[in-house]
Amino acid sequence: MTTKVSSSPFLKPFFLKTPVRVVSPLRQRRHTLPASEFRNLTPQDAISVFEIEKEAFVSVSGECPLTLDEVLNFLGLCPELSLGWFEEGQLVAFIIGSGWNKERLSQEAMTRHVPDTPTVHIHLLSVHRHCRQQGKGSILLWRYLQYLRCLPGLRRALLICEDFLLPFYLKAGFKQKGPSEISVANLRFQEMEYLLCGQAYARRNSAPASPVTVSCVKVNRAL
Numbered sequence: 549m550t551t552k553v554s555s556s557p558f559l560k561p562f563f564l565k566t567p568v569r570v571v572s573p574l575r576q577r578r579h580t581l582p583a584s585e586f587r588n589l590t591p592q593d594a595i596s597v598f599e600i601e602k603e604a605f606v607s608v609s610g611e612c613p614l615t616l617d618e619v620l621n622f623l624g625l626c627p628e629l630s631l632g633w634f635e636e637g638q639l640v641a642f643i644i645g646s647g648w649n650k651e652r653l654s655q656e657a658m659t660r661h662v663p664d665t666p667t668v669h670i671h672l673l674s675v676h677r678h679c680r681q682q683g684k685g686s687i688l689l690w691r692y693l694q695y696l697r698c699l700p701g702l703r704r705a706l707l708i709c710e711d712f713l714l715p716f717y718l719k720a721g722f723k724q725k726g727p728s729e730i731s732v733a734n735l736r737f738q739e740m741e742y743l744l745c746g747q748a749y750a751r752r753n754s755a756p757a758s759p760v761t762v763s764c765v766k767v768n769r770a771l
């Protein structure tokens with residue numbers, strides 16, 4: 549397999565191609581923000597991240613998986629393990645990850661970043677409530693996993709989720725590792741693993757997910 553990894557670990561902003569159309573100069577000046585952009589998050593994005601997170605979790609479970617301080621901490625320590633989807637400058641979906649160094653996730657993993665390890669712990673994937681059920685969660689996760697495959701030294705991604713999200717992650721190519729030892733309030737979780745080496749699931753909506761081998765050269769071009 550040909551591998552080519554860019555010298556910077558950070559993801560260069562990627563803009564979705566929009567159809568070429570003729571617009572008046574006035575209209576052009578007003579629309580300076582890209583329609584759609586994927587990039588690593590920075591601590592400056594923490595408030596937008598937390599707003600989406602709060603809406604997604606507080607009304608459901610009463611608690612946020614990450615506090616604002618923890619979001620700030622991870623975006624400061626390992627921004628290269630995050631990915632945001634922006635539409636016209638507004639964050640619409642994001643993933644926050646950190647490094648982890650054990651076979652399974654433990655309570656300690658919830659607040660820790662271990663640098664230079666082969667395992668990424670995906671703490672949080674969340675889509676703005678106005679944008680759910682439109683395929684954005686699946687697309688962002690797919691892009692993130694392809695991106696991780698191109699970061700040197702990474703071999704797998706782990707996460708925990710509630711039972712109702714098992715089909716979502718299984719469809720994305722994750723395998724079930726069994727019940728997690730982590731619990732929050734009365735909630736119980738399943739631990740899921742995605743192997744970054746070798747196989748990748750093809751695309752969303754290609755059920756059952758057909759594995760394809762992708763090279764990092766191809767992925768870099770796609771990003």
Ligand SMILES: CC(=O)SCCNC(=O)CCNC(=O)[C@H](O)C(C)(C)COP(=O)(O)OP(=O)(O)OC[C@H]1O[C@@H](n2cnc3c(N)ncnc32)[C@H](O)[C@@H]1OP(=O)(O)O
Pocket residue numbers: 604605670671672673674675676679680681682683684685686687707708709710712713715716
């Ligand atoms: C590691 C973690 O972060 S686990 C916690 C995940 N995040 C959350 O629960 C926060 C609130 N929810 C969200 O942000 C979003 O609903 C997400 C991230 C769960 C899914 O993103 P979306 O963009 O809404 O999902 P998308 O449109 O890509 O749906 C893909 C499939 O998953 C299914 N799905 C999406 N959300 C849910 C859900 N809450 N319950 C059950 N199935 C779901 C969809 O029905 C769809 O199935 P289909 O392809 O057969 O039609």
